Amino acid sequence: MRARQPGPARGGLLGALRRLLPMVLACALPLTAASGAEPEAVRIATTAFTENGKAAIGGVAFRVQQEGWLAAQLQQRGVRLEWLPVAGDTGATMNEAFAGKRIDFAAYGDLPSVILNAGGVRTQVVVPAGRGSDVFLLVTPGSTARSIRDLKGKRISVHRGRPWELGLRHLIEDNGLSVGDFTLVNMDIKPGAAALATGKVDALFVLGGDALEDRGAGRIIWSSKGKPERKMRAELWGRRDFTQASPALTQLVVTAWLRAQHWASLDANREAFIRDGTRAGIPERVVRRAYDDPQLAWKDRFSPLYDGLVYWHYREVLAFARQQKLVRKQLTAEELLEPRFVDAGLKELGLSNYWTQEKQP
Known part of the structure; x- marks a missing residue:
């Protein structure tokens, strides 16, 4: 394994993402826009895991799938609902599918x-997915480090180009340090955890830190729990030419997501939602621990509001991408966030005042 100093990655995930971008820019307008006819199918991609030897989906998307409301609504219009479960390198796979117009939505x-x-390749957030996911900094169980300041001059594994990379940059800056104070090693979660276990790196910055600590793979010395402005975000994105050409179908997808997020937010359904989280083979105690954040109400975990926190987060992500030379084009948060479908769906469901707006940090 070779340690990489921080800087723009030339290959791997980022290289794959960059190569995909120009693929369909010269394509003609989709059939729906040209003819006014509805498409034969609505196609939704989401992250997946293996269950009983088959690809399966979890979380809010699983609730949408199990409830069946969306599939029934589309069927009434003669439109199929197709799910694309994606495991592994989800970012590159979903970007490629969007670029090739093989999917219409992706979480x-x-x-x-x-x-x-x-x-x-233009997409927009059509449903914000709650208050975000937690990120973690772990060291070996025997390490004496208690904070990132104790890791100055050490090697930290983080997968560049993945959504949690910004969290590490924030953590470094919050402690008055700079990226140059560390050697950042570009590895995905599994090889990063293996490198931590064998002492090839001194720390690991990842998602799913509770599960790693539970099995003794590391010790958490920092997490984003209790820090809404430091969490990672994953949303439901829609391909813009599809949402513009088929607003009625887009509204059905968004409303289905809102129904699922409302269902998950109810205290009466909390245990069922947690049990669903164990389907990926994660022990129930770990799932419960992952949701243990005393400063975040259960209901608010599933907020779909385009509030000050969401807009602030995307401004931060855009600034980070430009700073790291991951992108060249200047974008704005307003270009990426499309609230009209959520606004209409919440009104239709009588939920306009159900969730509380979060202020900008």
């Missing part, structure tokens, strides 16, 4: 989506 992270849009 995935912020940074790959920004890179896609900067290259000219």
